[in-house]
Amino acid sequence: MAPGRSTHWKCPKCGDRFLAVNRRHSCGKFKLEPLLAVCDPGAAAAFRKLVSVLRENGPIRVIPKKSMIIFQATRRFGAVTTGKARIRCSLMLPRLVPDPRFERIHTFGPGRHEHVFGLRTEADLDASVVEWIRDAYRLASDARPDIPPAIARRYR
């Protein structure tokens, strides 16, 4: 079953799904194609590879918005903005990860650290990136035995 199919509130206008009823969001129907049309072949390939690595972890929803693409498992855990030479990714990770590729790290609270990095080609998705993606997915899905419930609740 696709994530959020039964337990989530569905916005009647755009069909977006959230755990919280009437959650504020960027409402509207958008398509993936125009967001990817700005990408060079390398950046577009990096995006396709990113989605395929995400899906190796389990079901996700890929949600195009006006200027970004959001990834959702049970909760939202990442986003991409597309550019010509690269895509800019953000992933919510349970711990601070020291890696020079992170351009920005924003801490929202204990066990909630948004890490921002760029991908230029599919080769940029190395073993470390695959590991970050796995951690972000786990944090945002219901199958996360390694996350204490008190922290996990903050993602809802």
Ligand SMILES: [Zn+2]
């Ligand atoms: Zn909506």
